[in-house]
Every structure is written in structure tokens, then in C-alpha cells.
Amino acid sequence: MTPEPITITIDGQQISVSPEVTLMQAIASIGQDTPVICFHEATTSEGLCRLCVVEVEGWRTLAPACVTKVADEMVLHTDSERVRRARRTILEMLSSAVDLSEAPAIQQQIDDYQADPERFPEAHRRTQPILDDNPFYVRDYEKCVLCWRCVQACGDDLQFTYALSLGGRGYETKIATFFNAPMPETTCVFCGNCVAVCPTNALKGKTEFYLDQGMDYDQIRLQRRRQQKSSSQDKKNG
Amino acid sequence: MEPEITNAAQYEQYLDSVRSHGRTMLLPALIAAQQSFRHISPETATAVSKALKVPLADITGMIEFYTMLKIEPVGETHIAVCTSPVCAAKQAHQLLHEMSANAAPGVTTEAVACLGLCDHAPAVLVNDRQVGSVTPKTDLSSANGRVQSRLHGEERMLTQWCEEDVEHTLENFLECGGFQGLRAALEHSPDEVIETVKQSGLRGRGGAGFPTGTKWEGAAQASGHPKYLVINQDESEPGTFKDRALLLGDPFLILEGILIAAYAIGAEHGYFYIRGEYPFAQQVLNHTITQARQAGYLGQRILGREFNFELEIRSGAGAYICGEETALFESIEGKRGFPRIKPPFPTTHGLFGRPTVINNVETIVNIPLIFKIGVDHYRSMGSPAAPGPRLFSLSGSVVDPGVYEITTPVTLRQLIYGLGGGIPNGRKLQAVLLGGAAGKFVPPEKLDLLLTDEALRPLGLSVGSGAVMVYDDQVDLRLVLSSLADFFAHESCGKCYPCQLGTQRQAEITHRMLAGQVLTGDLDRLQDVGWTMTDASLCGLGQTASHAILSAVELWPELIVEPDPKQVRS
Numbered sequence: 001m002t003p004e005p006i007t008i009t010i011d012g013q014q015i016s017v018s019p020e021v022t023l024m025q026a027i028a029s030i031g032q033d034t035p036v037i038c039f040h041e042a043t044t045s046e047g048l049c050r051l052c053v054v055e056v057e058g059w060r061t062l063a064p065a066c067v068t069k070v071a072d073e074m075v076l077h078t079d080s081e082r083v084r085r086a087r088r089t090i091l092e093m094l095s096s097a098v099d100l101s102e103a104p105a106i107q108q109q110i111d112d113y114q115a116d117p118e119r120f121p122e123a124h125r126r127t128q129p130i131l132d133d134n135p136f137y138v139r140d141y142e143k144c145v146l147c148w149r150c151v152q153a154c155g156d157d158l159q160f161t162y163a164l165s166l167g168g169r170g171y172e173t174k175i176a177t178f179f180n181a182p183m184p185e186t187t188c189v190f191c192g193n194c195v196a197v198c199p200t201n202a203l204k205g206k207t208e209f210y211l212d213q214g215m216d217y218d219q220i221r222l223q224r225r226r227q228q229k230s231s232s233q234d235k236k237n238g
Numbered sequence: 239m240e241p242e243i244t245n246a247a248q249y250e251q252y253l254d255s256v257r258s259h260g261r262t263m264l265l266p267a268l269i270a271a272q273q274s275f276r277h278i279s280p281e282t283a284t285a286v287s288k289a290l291k292v293p294l295a296d297i298t299g300m301i302e303f304y305t306m307l308k309i310e311p312v313g314e315t316h317i318a319v320c321t322s323p324v325c326a327a328k329q330a331h332q333l334l335h336e337m338s339a340n341a342a343p344g345v346t347t348e349a350v351a352c353l354g355l356c357d358h359a360p361a362v363l364v365n366d367r368q369v370g371s372v373t374p375k376t377d378l379s380s381a382n383g384r385v386q387s388r389l390h391g392e393e394r395m396l397t398q399w400c401e402e403d404v405e406h407t408l409e410n411f412l413e414c415g416g417f418q419g420l421r422a423a424l425e426h427s428p429d430e431v432i433e434t435v436k437q438s439g440l441r442g443r444g445g446a447g448f449p450t451g452t453k454w455e456g457a458a459q460a461s462g463h464p465k466y467l468v469i470n471q472d473e474s475e476p477g478t479f480k481d482r483a484l485l486l487g488d489p490f491l492i493l494e495g496i497l498i499a500a501y502a503i504g505a506e507h508g509y510f511y512i513r514g515e516y517p518f519a520q521q522v523l524n525h526t527i528t529q530a531r532q533a534g535y536l537g538q539r540i541l542g543r544e545f546n547f548e549l550e551i552r553s554g555a556g557a558y559i560c561g562e563e564t565a566l567f568e569s570i571e572g573k574r575g576f577p578r579i580k581p582p583f584p585t586t587h588g589l590f591g592r593p594t595v596i597n598n599v600e601t602i603v604n605i606p607l608i609f610k611i612g613v614d615h616y617r618s619m620g621s622p623a624a625p626g627p628r629l630f631s632l633s634g635s636v637v638d639p640g641v642y643e644i645t646t647p648v649t650l651r652q653l654i655y656g657l658g659g660g661i662p663n664g665r666k667l668q669a670v671l672l673g674g675a676a677g678k679f680v681p682p683e684k685l686d687l688l689l690t691d692e693a694l695r696p697l698g699l700s701v702g703s704g705a706v707m708v709y710d711d712q713v714d715l716r717l718v719l720s721s722l723a724d725f726f727a728h729e730s731c732g733k734c735y736p737c738q739l740g741t742q743r744q745a746e747i748t749h750r751m752l753a754g755q756v757l758t759g760d761l762d763r764l765q766d767v768g769w770t771m772t773d774a775s776l777c778g779l780g781q782t783a784s785h786a787i788l789s790a791v792e793l794w795p796e797l798i799v800e801p802d803p804k805q806v807r808s
Binding site: 053166 | 280283293294295296297298299302303305309557574579727728729730731732733734735736738739740741742743746750757763766767769770772773774775776781
């Protein structure tokens with residue numbers, strides 16, 4: 001049985017929606033996009049990035065549109081000063097922490113909200129070395145925005161492999177393996193799901209990584225053969 | 239509360255004994271390993287993973303989340319120095335510096351968030367021994383390891399029998415009228431008990447002030463089964479130590495309140511979550527539960543009725559966020575302490591997804607009192623919006639720091655000058671931080687404010703957890719602010735962006751304030767960061783992480799002076 005639709009107001013426009021939809025789905029039903037970073041249809045929404053926050057009349061704080069359900073007679077403001085300030089500041093703080101150079105969607109959001117990527121001078125950035133420890137993908141966690149999608153895809157949401165966890169805490173949160181072991185020493189099966197859901201190219205397929213470094217396909221083939229040889233040599237030598 | 243473990247074989251035996259419980263024993267198992275081996279090696283972690291069927295990567299996730307768990311061994315003597323806002327104002331950072339520089343071989347040191355010993359600042363934890371009022375000259379090895387809080391109050395209703403310096407026995411408790419409230423409550427149906435608690439007007443004393451009876455009713459009426467009762471003594475709010483004083487002073491009274499709550503909501507299993515920084519209190523609690531179980535106050539058919547209840551102690555391991563109710567559930571479930579999205583609320587979807595009541599220790603201690611003296615007498619205390627007695631933790635620059643029980647509302651002036659003996663050494667009051675790190679500053683001009691919800695709320699203030707931190711005119715408030723900001727940056731769980739990023743940026747700006755190197759635009763930045771955390775964070779930690787700091791710069795703009803643009807050379 002389909003539940004009775006309810007009435008809500010979005011930016012002055014009254015609409016009728018199913019009581020089971022989220023604010024984001026309701027906003028999408030009138031053809032409006034909500035900016036998001038962590039949200040992905042294949043992974044569990046945890047309300048992390050808070051970029052999707054909107055103002056609900058009568059609520060003390062802003063509501064994350066990805067996980068908040070509609071309620072009858074809710075009045076939403078999706079572009080109020082409070083909403084814009086929160087979105088802009090989140091983007092500015094993120095820019096000061098993470099390398100967003102290969103995250104075009106977030107760069108577009110930075111433009112949309114007139115966020116200043118240089119807003120926080122002298123900010124401690126989450127610099128991390130590039131981890132190139134397996135034949136399939138490269139991990140450049142300086143680009144990681146902690147959307148949790150790779151951990152979720154590796155675990156309960158897709159692959160049930162559990163090679164990854166969140167490590168650290170607070171600002172120093174990071175993606176961790178068991179005692180930070182290289183990927184081949186973990187339970188990773190190299191399914192590629194984590195690479196597929198990464199929004200910022202922090203996880204990148206090896207070929208794409210080499211192409212970005214300016215190598216052509218021949219050079220890449222040579223490079224990979226060399227790596228394979230040296231790794232099988234390592235194995236022989238025990 | 240684990241048996242003594244000194245080698246890997248004994249640890250394997252211990253793992254065998256908890257294996258059947260699965261992941262919920264993850265944090266206890268890791269704490270046991272840390273205590274036994276002073277760190278958690280990959281081999282130990284692998285054994286835990288196998289025994290409890292937890293993915294290997296998640297073990298690393300746990301170790302890195304809980305600060306008392308270590309990958310590298312700590313020294314045979316490990317000194318944790320509290321650098322929270324009260325200790326910081328009493329030279330805790332210098333103390334840490336000297337202790338680190340002069341550490342003997344085998345001694346390691348570490349800066350930690352609030353140890354809950356604010357009335358004895360600056361305080362340290364030496365392995366599992368608490369030492370207060372420490373100076374670089376203090377002989378830490380001779381200290382007895384127990385820090386007692388002084389209990390004050392003109393009329394003591396909650397703390398009538400509170401005494402720390404005795405061994406608490408069930409016999410003593412019964413002689414002093416113990417379990418009378420429980421017996422009175424058991425004369426009524428669970429519904430009637432809940433109705434009485436609702437009538438009493440009791441509100442939670444952990445900080446948020448939710449009506450206790452309404453919470454109980456929600457869980458009692460929820461359809462899921464089993465139901466859980468959880469006691470929250472992850473008392474980590476800087477400046478708050480009343481629950482420690484209650485536990486050390488009258489542990490059986492807490493148990494009495496727990497039994498009434500369990501009976502009312504129909505819970506047969508309860509968890510007592512107590513912070514890892516309170517090792518002695520954990521021993522007292524364990525001793526209390528053992529005695530109660532032997533005498534039939536825990537277990538099957540309590541007092542001969544159809545009422546079964548078991549209580550299990552769970553220790554925290556250094557994470558302020560686990561005081562947030564849903565993060566605490568995650569911790570008991572063997573996970574990193576990430577707060578959950580609400581709704582759903584704990585009363586319907588709490589611990590293990592089941593209906594759960596979670597109450598603060600002070601809240602639960604009010605319950606026996608309500609049944610002993612009756613609702614009318616109870617409501618004659620406190621204020622109409624928040625009836626009943628209330629405990630305040632008074633610390634900082636006062637003559638008599640300690641826990642104060644207040645039955646008739648007092649003003650801040652009465653609390654600090656009348657009861658607390660005023661400011662020592664002839665100094666003047668500079669500021670009061672009311673409600674803990676998540677609270678706000680109050681200036682000396684507002685001392686005649688009555689400490690009630692009614693008087694405070696219109697000013698955007700709150701009693702919170704009852705923490706009152708007093709700062710005299712010799713204290714550099716910028717040091718206090720940077721210590722507050724460091725606290726939140728250290729304790730943010732990192733789940734939602736506003737708090738994960740904002741607590742760090744806020745800390746950086748307060749460091750510039752302290753160093754006298756404020757940049758043009760820093761006030762704007764501080765406000766945008768603060769308002770964004772308040773407005774958009776997922777849980778109460780982020781939503782309050784900027785309150786104290788923003789309230790301070792609003793009251794005292796001179797704390798953040800930006801360079802004069804005319805003087806800045808481009």
C-alpha cells in the first residue's frame with residue numbers, strides 16, 4: 001500500500017511527496033540539485049560531508065538532506081544565508097586540508113558557493129606520501145576527503161572483504177589497513193570497487209596513474225613488465 | 239576487572255573465556271592486552287581478531303581511535319598529564335614539559351584530555367594511580383593514587399551518606415536506609431514508577447536535560463526486545479567530576495537507582511560504561527556489584543519478585559566522544575565511537591538496535607530519593623523547570639574547589655564567594671566558564687545570575703553538566719581558549735566534516751591568538767568556523783565545540799586583535 005502523500009514547502013513552493021522520501025529526494029523532485037560529497041547511491045549514507053544541509057523552519061540546527069526524512073508541513077529553505085555560509089565554510093576548510101585538484105565536482109561547488117580555497121592561510125594540510133604498493137591501483141591519500149565510500153564498498157555495502165578501516169581520529173582520521181600493511185598483505189582481493197566509488201582520484205588505477213605522469217602506453221607496458229619481473233624475482237629469492 | 243594476565247598463554251585463555259560474546263568484547267579485550275603488555279602487537283591483535291571474529295583492519299581502527307590503546311609500548315611507568323582548561327591554567331603544560339625532559343629510563347609521558355580531577359589541578363595519572371596538585375617536585379611514587387573530592391552542601395539530599403574514605407559495604411548501606419527507595423518503588427507497577435518519575439520533573443543531569451520519565455516511558459513502550467539500561471559515566475566534560483565523587487562516595491545508592499530504572503523499563507541486562515581514566519572508581523564499582531550479586535540484589539528474582547537484572551561494567555579507553563549516547567553504544571558494540579544519525583532515538587533503536595534507556599550517574603542517584611521522600615518534597619527543591627537537588631563541580635581559582643549539592647537555587651556569586659570561599663590570594667575574578675568545555679563564559683558583571691534553567695536559558699546559557707570553572711585575573715584567557723580548542727580538536731571523532739575540519743582550524747586560530755600572531759580576517763574565520771560547526775555538525779560535540787570560544791571573544795574582543803591594516807606592509 002502506498003502511503004498517503006504529505007505536503008511540504010521548498011523555497012516557497014508547495015509540493016506533495018511520499019512521506020518516505022528524504023529531503024534530498026523531495027528537492028530533486030522539483031528539479032533542484034543538492035550539493036553532496038560523501039553521498040553515493042551504492043553506499044550507506046552516513047551524513048558525513050554536511051554539504052547537503054538545508055534549513056528546516058523550527059529546527060535548531062541545519063538538516064542533512066541526504067538522511068533526513070520529510071515530515072508533513074515541513075518548510076525548507078535550500079539557499080538561505082545560513083545554508084550558504086555552512087556550505088561555503090565547509091568547502092573552504094576542505095580546500096585547506098586536502099588536494100582537490102582532481103575533484104572537478106567539488107571544484108564546481110567551490111565556484112557555486114563563491115568559496116575561497118585560500119581562506120585559511122597557515123593551515124595544517126593532511127599531507128601524506130603516495131602509496132604505490134600493488135599492481136592495480138595507487139593510493140594518494142592527500143586527495144582523500146574521508147567520504148568513507150571505499151571502506152563501505154570494501155565492507156558491508158559491496159565486497160565483504162574488510163581490508164580497510166578508518167584509522168586515526170578527528171582531523172587526523174585516515175584510511176587504514178591492519179597495522180598499515182601494504183595492500184597485497186591484506187585481505188584485499190583487488191576488486192576495484194573502492195577505486196570506482198572514490199570521488200577525488202585518491203584511489204586511481206595504475207594505468208591512469210602512469211598516463212597522468214606523462215607516460216605513453218608503451219612506456220607503461222615496459223614499466224609494468226619490469227615491476228612484475230622484479231616482484232617474481234623477490235619471490236624466488238624468498 | 240579481568241584476571242591478572244602476564245603472558246600470551248594467559249591472554250589466550252582470557253580470549254577463550256570471552257570468545258562466545260563476539261565483537262562486543264573487542265574493547266575490553268584490547269584494554270586487557272594494553273594493561274598486560276603495555277601495547278598491542280600485531281600478534282595480539284591477530285589473536286583478538288580470530289577470537290572475536292572482527293576484521294583485522296577494524297582492530298587497527300579501534301587502537302587508533304581510543305587513545306589509551308597503543309601500538310608502541312609505553313614505559314613501565316607511564317605518566318598521563320592532564321592539559322584540560324583547568325589544569326592548563328595551573329601550568330600543566332610546563333609540568334608536562336619538565337616531566338618529559340627529566341623522565342627516568344622506563345618512564346614515558348603523554349598529554350591527555352581532562353582526567354576529571356579538576357578540583358586537584360594540575361593532575362596526572364601514573365599508570366592507574368591518580369595524583370593531584372602536582373608540581374615537578376611531587377614524589378609520584380609515594381602518592382596513594384586516590385584523589386578525593388570534597389563534598390559540600392548546606393542541605394545534602396543526594397550526597398547525605400557520601401563518604402569517600404571508607405570501604406563501602408552492603409551492610410553499611412542497609413544500616414543507612416539503603417534500598418528503601420527500591421522497596422518503595424517495587425510496591426508499584428513499572429508504569430506507576432515511570433509516572434512517579436515523570437511527576438517528579440527530573441531532568442537528565444548529563445548536560446542535555448531531557449525529562450527522565452519521558453525517556454523511560456519511550457523505552458518501556460517500544461516494541462523491541464530485549465531492552466537495555468545503560469549508565470553513562472564516561473564523565474569527560476572538562477570541569478566535571480561530580481559523578482566520580484558520587485561513585486566513590488555512595489556506590490550502592492547508584493545501584494539502587496539502576497535497579498529501579500531496570501524494573502520500570504523492563505530491562506534484564508544493563509551496562510555501566512565508565513571512563514578508562516577512573517581506574518579506582520572501577521574497582522569500587524566492581525566491588526559493589528560483587529557484593530550486591532552475592533546478596534541477591536542482582537541476578538534472578540531480585541527481592542523475591544519477578545524481576546531479573548544483571549549489570550556489566552564496561553570501561554572506556556580515552557575518547558570524550560563516547561559520552562555521546564550513540565557513540566557510547568557503538569563503543570559497547572566493539573566499534574569506533576562514532577555518533578549515529580538521529581532519529582531513530584535510543585528509546586526505540588539504542589544498544590544493539592534495541593530499545594535502550596541511557597542515564598547519567600547523577601540522574602540515576604535522584605531516583606531512590608524521589609521514592610524515599612515523595613514527589614511533593616522532591617519538587618520543592620531546585621526550580622520548577624528543573625526540580626530536585628543538583629550537583630555542581632566547582633574548580634579553578636576558588637578557595638574550596640569540590641562538589642556542591644544545591645537544593646535551593648543559588649547565584650553564581652553565592653556559589654563562588656559564599657560556598658566556595660571566594661578567589662584565593664587576594665585576586666580578582668576574571669571569568670567563569672559555565673557548563674564545561676561545551677558551555678559558555680560568564681563575565682564578573684553577571685555573577686548575580688541564578689543557576690537555574692529559567693534564569694540562564696534566555697541568555698543562551700546552560701548549567702550543562704554542572705561544571706563551574708573559575709578563572710582569576712592572573713590567568714591568560716587566551717591560554718584557556720587554546721586549551722579548549724585543543725581539547726575539541728583532540729576529541730573530535732572525525733566523522734562529519736564541520737567538526738573534523740572546524741575543530742582543527744579553530745585550534746589553529748586560537749594558537750595564533752595565544753602567540754600574538756593573529757592574522758587579518760581571523761575573527762571572521764573563527765566565527766564562520768564556529769557557526770558552521772554549531773549549525774551543521776552531526777552531534778552535540780561539534781555543535782558546541784565553538785560556544786565557549788565564541789562567547790569569550792564576544793565578551794572580550796581584546797582577546798583577538800587583528801593587525802592594523804595601516805601598519806601592515808603589503
